[in-house]
Amino acid sequence: xxxxxxxxxxxxxxxxxxxxxxxxxxxxxxxxxxxxxxxxxxxxxxxxxxxxxxxxxxxxxxxxxxxxxxxxxxxxxxxxxxxxxxxxxxxxxxxxxxxxxxxxxxxxxxxxx
Amino acid sequence: xxxxxxxxxxxxxxxxxxxxxxxxxxxxxxxxxxxxxxxxxxxxxxxxxxxxxxxxxxxxxxxxxxxxxxxxxxxxxxxxxxxxxxxxxxxxxxxxxxxxxxxxxxxxxxxxxxx
Numbered sequence: 611x612x613x614x615x616x617x618x619x620x621x622x623x624x625x626x627x628x629x630x631x632x633x634x635x636x637x638x639x640x641x642x643x644x645x646x647x648x649x650x651x652x653x654x655x656x657x658x659x660x661x662x663x664x665x666x667x668x669x670x671x672x673x674x675x676x677x678x679x680x681x682x683x684x685x686x687x688x689x690x691x692x693x694x695x696x697x698x699x700x701x702x703x704x705x706x707x708x709x710x711x712x713x714x715x716x717x718x719x720x721x722x723x
Numbered sequence: 724x725x726x727x728x729x730x731x732x733x734x735x736x737x738x739x740x741x742x743x744x745x746x747x748x749x750x751x752x753x754x755x756x757x758x759x760x761x762x763x764x765x766x767x768x769x770x771x772x773x774x775x776x777x778x779x780x781x782x783x784x785x786x787x788x789x790x791x792x793x794x795x796x797x798x799x800x801x802x803x804x805x806x807x808x809x810x811x812x813x814x815x816x817x818x819x820x821x822x823x824x825x826x827x828x829x830x831x832x833x834x835x836x837x838x
Contacts, residue, residue, distance in 0.1 A: 645826060653812055655766070655829035701766060710756055710768040710779055711827060 612637045612704050614714035621719050623692045630677070631687040631717045633702030639663075642706035644685040646676065649699040649716070658700075661685055692721045725749045729815050729830035736805055737838055744800045744833045746815030755798045756816040756827060757790065759783070766814065772798065802835075810837045 613636040623629040635644065646658040661669045661676045669676040677686040689696055702714040728747040736742045748755050757769040770780040772790055787809075789801045798817075802809055812834050816827040 643825075647829070652831075653834065654831040655814060655816075657826045657828060660826050703766075705827075710771050710781075711758075711766075712768070713766040715765045 612639070612642075612706060612712040614702050614704055614712055616702055616714035616717050618717045619715070621717055623689075623719065623721055625694060625721055625723050626691055628688060628690045629692055629719065631689070631700050631702075631719065633685045633687065633714060635683050635685060635702075635704050637683075637704065637706060639706040642704055644676070644678070645703045645705065645711065646674070646685075646687045647701045647703060647713075648696075649701060651698070655701075659687070689719075694721050694723065697721045727815055727817055727828050727830035729813075729833050731833060732831065733834045733836070735836045735838060738807055739804055742802050742805055742835065744802075744813050744815075744835070746798045746800075746830055747796050748798055748815065748817030749828060750796070752817035752819050752828075754778075754818045754820065754827075755790075755792070756818075757800045758814045758816065758829075759811040760814065760832075761808075761811045769800070805835075805837045807837050810835060 615634045642663045644661045648656045659669050659671045659674045661678045673690045675688045697720050699716045699718050701716045703711040705711045730745045755772040758766050760766045768781050770784045771778045791799050812832045814832045815830045818825045818827045
């Protein structure tokens with residue numbers, strides 16, 4: 611069974627600062643992928659970034675980077691230079707082989723001016 | 724950029740009625756999914772669909788639910804005899820393959836309200 615844990619129900623960050631959203635996971639699979647999605651208040655789910663379990667480099671996509679520590683089973687999302695539009699729910703998710711995505715409970719990020 | 728399209732954006736239905744939620748996945752995608760998110764809770768997997776058949780389903784996806792790909796573009800979720808607890812946001816997603824490195828692209832969701 612797979613499990614995703616996001617321990618921060620809510621986070622605040624000042625505009626232009628960096629913020630780290632935590633995600634730990636548990637799986638017995640050797641090969642898996644970790645995903646982060648953003649859900650604004652309007653409700654849609656927006657794919658942000660992906661990290662494969664065998665990828666040696668941490669994934670980056672613009673202002674998003676994924677701090678992947680395989681031994682610790684963590685896949686934290688780092689958002690640099692926060693913007694007001696980054697205020698949203700952020701979900702960490704895992705996919706492995708033939709199974710559908712398993713989501714964490716989410717972190718609500720609020721960017722303050 | 725191609726996207727997953729869901730209709731309607733909001734559906735209000737009386738308890739006990741049947742409802743059909745519609746999705747148009749991205750055109751070259753082969754795998755289709757339905758998820759739901761009860762207000763304030765995490766996103767939960769319902770069912771995945773490939774090659775015109777269900778490939779995986781969760782324990783939530785009981786006999787009340789069914790999926791269909793009636794033509795080459797639409798992917799539907801039918802909920803028979805809706806219950807109050809079916810009120811949720813329903814997301815359709817699609818991916819090119821089920822490989823571990825293939826992100827699932829989500830539609831904007833259908834908010835289902837059961838009265």
